[in-house]
Amino acid sequence: MTNGFDDMILNMTDTTPEPEDYTGEDGLLYCGKCRKPKEAYFPEGKRLFGRDRHPAECDCQRATREERETEEASRKHREEVERLKRRGFTDPAMQNWTFGNDNGKCPQMKHARAYVERWEQMKAGNHGLLLWGKVGTGKSYFAGCIANALMEQEVSVCMTNFAAILNDLAASFKERNEYISRLCSFPLLILDDFGMERGTEYGLEQVYNVIDSRYRSKKPLIVTTNLTLEELQNPEDTAHARIYDRLIEMCSPVRFTGENFRKATAQEKMERLKTLMNGKESCL
Numbered sequence: 001m002t003n004g005f006d007d008m009i010l011n012m013t014d015t016t017p018e019p020e021d022y023t024g025e026d027g028l029l030y031c032g033k034c035r036k037p038k039e040a041y042f043p044e045g046k047r048l049f050g051r052d053r054h055p056a057e058c059d060c061q062r063a064t065r066e067e068r069e070t071e072e073a074s075r076k077h078r079e080e081v082e083r084l085k086r087r088g089f090t091d092p093a094m095q096n097w098t099f100g101n102d103n104g105k106c107p108q109m110k111h112a113r114a115y116v117e118r119w120e121q122m123k124a125g126n127h128g129l130l131l132w133g134k135v136g137t138g139k140s141y142f143a144g145c146i147a148n149a150l151m152e153q154e155v156s157v158c159m160t161n162f163a164a165i166l167n168d169l170a171a172s173f174k175e176r177n178e179y180i181s182r183l184c185s186f187p188l189l190i191l192d193d194f195g196m197e198r199g200t201e202y203g204l205e206q207v208y209n210v211i212d213s214r215y216r217s218k219k220p221l222i223v224t225t226n227l228t229l230e231e232l233q234n235p236e237d238t239a240h241a242r243i244y245d246r247l248i249e250m251c252s253p254v255r256f257t258g259e260n261f262r263k264a265t266a267q268e269k270m271e272r273l274k275t276l277m278n279g280k281e282s283c284l
Contacts, residue, residue, distance in 0.1 A: 015039050015055045031058035077154070084151045088186075090160045097144025106138035108256055109145070116149040123187060128221040130247060132229055133256030139224040142256075143190045146222065150188060158183060159190040162197035162207055169206055180210055184217040194225040194247075204239045211246045221250050229253055 020032025028039040036058040042048065057065070085095050102109055108131075115122055115129065131139040147157040165183070169176055183189055191210075197203055214221050225232075232248060235241040 028053065031060055034059035036060075080154050081151055084154065084156055085148070088147065088151060088157045088159060090164050094144045094159060095148065097141050098148045099145050102141070102145065106142060106256075108138070108142060108254060111254060112142050112145045112149075115146055119150060119153070119155065122220055126218050126220055126250075128251035129223070130232075130251035130253045131222065131224045131256060132227060132232070132253060135226055137256035139256050140192050143192060143222050143224055147188070147190055155188065156186050157188045157190065158186040159192060161192045162194065162203075162210075165210060166197060166203055166206055176206075176209075180213050183210060184213050184219065186219070188220050188222065189214055190222045190224075192224050194223045195227045201239070204243065208239075208243050208246075211243055211250075215246050215250055221247075223247060223251055229255070 015029050015038050017029055017038075018032060021038065022030055022032055024030045024037065028037045028041070030037050037056055038058050038061070039053045040056040041053050042051075046052075048054070089095060099109075099113065111129075121127075129143075131142060133139060143159065147159045150157050160183075168179060172179060197207065211221075232244045235244045
């Protein structure tokens with residue numbers, strides 16, 4: 001047992017030379033490539049197991065170590081981002097909603113970039129966004145860009161919708177409080193297509209519970225909706241009023257205008273299909 005321990009200590013204090021290494025005038029081993037010492041003396045009068053020197057890192061060894069550490073950090077970062085995206089998106093397609101894939105047609109996208117760039121201030125000030133406008137104007141993509149960019153910074157984000165939330169709550173009613181608490185644990189929560197969920201008494205109550213819990217958590221919320229700002233400011237009844245009031249208090253409205261990108265994309269696909277069909281346009 002003792003011999004094994006001694007051998008381990010000796011290995012820690014010994015330096016294995018490479019063929020090109022050499023001994024300097026000071027008696028230390030030097031790297032034959034960078035000409036820096038691979039050994040250093042203990043302070044005067046100090047020895048370890050009879051040795052007066054210990055290994056030191058030459059420039060070559062330091063560069064190799066730093067490269068290895070960089071590669072390891074990069075690998076861990078990629079794995080963490082992948083984990084966050086698997087956990088944070090209800091639809092894997094959302095992982096492609098990035099600034100890099102943006103077609104440049106959404107004039108509001110500059111606000112998404114600014115939100116990410118100032119995330120620490122947004123989080124500290126509990127600043128949310130209410131993205132409203134007609135169908136297909138880029139609201140969900142805008143929110144997805146923010147989510148992906150923050151996840152790339154290893155910020156945990158959840159992007160979901162109330163249809164999925166209500167289904168989850170119905171499937172595990174006994175764990176409702178735990179489920180809502182988990183939603184509120186994310187530094188940023190994004191609720192997509194708000195207002196599209198079923199408007200039953202139970203559904204509205206759960207919608208309010210989620211939004212109110214998020215409100216009390218003092219963490220940012222981003223909401224996308226096809227409802228107009230006027231509809232949100234003038235709700236039809238008390239059940240909707242208390243939900244909308246919370247949203248407007250938590251989130252600053254951003255209006256989305258312009259063409260319906262989905263229609264434009266569909267038209268482009270139709271034109272490409274006509275070309276591929278070689279003269280069969282009349283059948284389409």
